[in-house]
Amino acid sequence: MPTSEGIIHGENGKAQKLLDDTASQTHTMTLEVLGQAPSIEKFMALMKHVFEVSDLIGKQFQKMFPIEKPLACKSGCSFCCSNITVMTKPAFAIYALYYSKIISDGLAYDHAAQQALTKHQDCCLLKEGACSIYPARPLVCRLFHSYDFNECLAHNFSRSGTSAEFGLIAVFNGLEKGLKELGLDCNDIAFNQAIGLLLSEEYIAEKWLAGEKVFAPCYIESRQ
Ligand code: SF4
Known part of the structure; x- marks a missing residue:
C-alpha cells in the first residue's frame, strides 16, 4: 500500500492525478448543484452521486x-458500530436519515427513530447486527x-487504512470544500x-441547507 506521502509527492503520477481531478470535479459539482436555489432533493441527488x-x-x-493481507471485516460483524460515539458531519447525518426514510418499507427509519430517541449506545442505524443504510453510511464508517x-x-479499535481511502478522502474533501464555500x-x-x-425538530435539514448552525448542540467539542 502506498504511504500518503508517497501518493502526495508523486510516487504514482496517475494516482495523484486521479485524486486531484476527483476532488476538483466534486468541488465544482457541489457549487453547481447547491449554489442556486438549494433544496433537499438536489442535496440528496448530489450526495448519491458523490x-x-x-x-x-x-x-x-x-x-x-x-x-497485502486480508481484512478481518465481513458481513454480519458490527463491533465497530457498537458502544461508540460515531463522529460525522451534518451532511452525512442528513443523507443517512433521509436515505433510511426512502429505502425498503421505512423500517430502517422507524428503527433509527426508536434508537436515537432512546439514546441507545450503539449507532442508531445498526439493526440486527447490520448497517441498515449501508450504501449511505458516513465517510468515517467507510474508512474503518x-x-x-x-x-x-x-473493543480495542485502531483504524487500519486501505488504499481505497485515498480515493474516498479526495471525493469528500471536494464535497466539504464546496459546502464550506457555500x-x-x-x-x-x-x-x-x-x-x-433531525427526528425531533422540523426543518433541521432545510435550515442547515440555508446556512444555519442548527447542529451546534451536537458538536463534539460542546459535549466535552
Ligand atoms: S452508519 Fe452503519 S456502518 Fe456507520 S456506525 Fe452506523 S451502523 Fe455502523
Missing part, C-alpha cells in the same frame, strides 16, 4: 494498490477497517445525537 463516485474511486485505488478480529472483539456547517458532530435532532 457516494457512487467514492465507491468507484475506492475500487480503482484498491486495484492499483492491493492490500480491521486486520485483526480479536482486536475488535476486545456557508454550510461542516463541524464534527455526534451521529446519534444529530439523528435524534
